[in-house]
Amino acid sequence: MxxxxxxxxxxxxxxxxxxxxxxxxxxxGEHAVLKDLAGQVSETRQRATIQKLVSFGTRHTGSDTKSDKRGIGAARRWIAAEMQAASKDCGGRLQVETPSRIMTAERLAGPTEVVNVVGVLPGTSDPGRVIVISGHYDSRVTDPKDFTSDAPGANDDGSGTAAVIEAARILCKQQFPATLVFAALAGEEQGLLGGKILADWLSAKGWRVEADLNNDIIGNTEGMSGVRDNTHVRVFSEGTRSTETPEEANRRRYNGGEVDSPSRNLARYLDVLADRYLTNLDVVMVYRTDRFGRGGDQVELLRAGYPAVRITESTENYTRQHQDLRTENGIRYGDVIEGVDFPYLAQVTRLNVVAMAALALAPAPxxxxxxxxxxxxxxxxxxxxxxxxxxxxxxxxxxxxxxxxxxxxxxxxxxxxxxxxxxxxxxxxxxxxGADGHETPVVFPGAAGTFERGGVKPAS
Incomplete structure (x- = not known):
């Protein structure tokens, strides 16, 4: 053969x-299995997920951890239970872990346990190769230190958390050569704390992380001007690697590679998949690590040397982000569930599901x-x-x-x-x-474009 x-x-x-x-x-040119997986995303399930997350009142990282009804403790236990339920439906293959660390930060009242909830679907033939989807489940209001006021966090980032849970429910029913990781992170609003825990946890596993798809604010379609955009999603990607050495930078400046980091070519890969497998959703590649002057958990993955992108809605509405719940001058402020466009959220989730499956079914880069x-x-x-x-x-x-x-x-x-x-x-x-036609993202030559964390290994 x-x-x-x-x-x-x-x-x-x-x-x-x-x-x-x-x-x-x-x-x-389309793989039937990817079409089928995209079709399994449920708006109804994602609405129920966000309704439940909002019901915890606040998910501030410093909020109550003992109550079963309010605070971040109740939220993380519920997320873990949802992943356990998904595992039960797929033969117990999804392994649920809760990596955590006691951390201090300027936006926390004191040393605080920051807990991620992670589902791991082990790969069948190359389990050391890993594809990650992430979203943060903590929330906040105007004052980032306020851990008692209601902070629904429906879109920021209940939407990303709903994408993570839905992807886990769908993909754990399949088997893939590579390992899939579904990560709900805490502490993002206090300084990307959950992203740091995730990066260190992945490193401790010794895994070869091929991609992190970080979903942060992916459910809103109405801008502050009232204009709606439900047909585009932005994918942010760094141009040069965060871990680039001075010697590598000199070589890249001379020969090129400023727009060909593995993260940038991962963004191009997502753009192709959206065109091929989704209807009325186009990827807008943004040649930045994140929005101007802002950040997300993917930054910590990049700092650790892993390829990562930020996936976020096309049109942000700042009256619904990091706001106390209130009405002023006829404007309703706050991140409430009414601000989530569920058909759009489902579309962005489909992009994630297709991308994770396509990457995992293809060979290693x-x-x-x-x-x-x-x-x-x-x-x-x-x-x-x-x-x-x-x-x-x-x-x-x-x-x-x-x-x-x-x-x-x-x-x-x-x-x-x-x-x-x-x-x-x-x-x-x-x-x-691969033998079945699944294909990897493009790898640019040399250190500028390698998907390997530890640098380039020359061809023999």
Missing amino acids: RIALLATVALLASSAAYAQSASPQSVG PTGVEIAGAVSPDTTVKWKPAPDAAAYRVWWRRTTDPQWTYSRVVPPTGQAVLKAVNIDDWFFGLSAI
């Missing part, structure tokens, strides 16, 4: 459509990607072949283009030569294709 597959790849090496035509699960071709009319791409990749796709684009535009499928030999494609004029990348 291996010989036959290689022969097929060789015959079709010039065809950019090989990945689609090779897959028995795909129709017209290529490693050891290098290019050569100085003073040559041709460009040579090298990489370290992996046993889970049936073929590779070489990509190139003009240095001023935002998206990859040209590609060629090549055999898994570890080297490909692009004849008459001058290395000076183009940016290059490489993706891996």
Whole structure:
């Protein structure tokens, strides 16, 4: 079978459509399993989830932890119970953990236990490779230290938490080669504390984290001007790696890579998936780590060296974020459930579900990607072949283009030569294709683009 597959790849090496035509699960370039998973997202379940989260009054990280009805303690126990219920429905495969730490912060009254609720769906053949979805379940009002006033947090970030829980319910019924992690985080409003706990927890596991999809404020469609936008979602991604060394920065400044971090190519991957699998939802890539001067839990994952993006609604309404519940001059302030557009939230959740499944079903991103071709009319791409990749796709684009535009499928030999494609004029990348046609994000050559946390391992 291996010989036959290689022969097929060789015959079709010039065809950019090989990945689609090779897959028995795909129709017209689409994988049926991803379509099916997207169709399982329920607006009704997500509405019930946010209604329950709002019912706890406040989920401030410093709020009551003893009550069963009010405060962050009741909220986290309920989230854990929801994940346990999802695990029961999928044969006990979803493992629920609650990594925590006593932390201090300027926005906390004193040392406080910050608890994340995490569901882990172990991978079948490559469990050390990990895809994460995250959202924070804590909430706040105008004063970030106020832990007693009602802080419904319906959209910020009940919406992201609802996406995490819904993704866990759907995806734990499937089996994937890679491990999936569903993380509901606390302490975001006090300084990304839950994100720090998550990053350290992932590191302690020794896992190869391929992506974190951080969902923060994904349910509102009405802007402060009254204009609605329910057809776009923003994906923020850093341009250069947070862990870049001075030597790597010098090389990147000279040869390029400012817009090709693994997080940036993950954002491009999401954009393609939205176009292929969703109706009336377009990804707007924003070339920033987060909104101007603001942050989210994905920042802590980036600081730890993991690829991560922030997914957030297209149109924010600041009268509904970090506000005391009140009415002034006819304007109702506060993050109440009426501000959540549930059909839109379901669409954004579908994007997450499709992305997690697509990433987990594809091979691991290529490693050891290098290019050569100085003073040559041709460009040579090298990489370290992996046993889970049936073929590779070489990509190139003009240095001023935002998206990859040209590609060629090549055999898994570890080297490909692009004849008459001058290395000076183009940016290059490489993706891996599995035997069933699932494909990875594009990997830009060298340290600037590697998905590996610990730096580049040269091709052998």
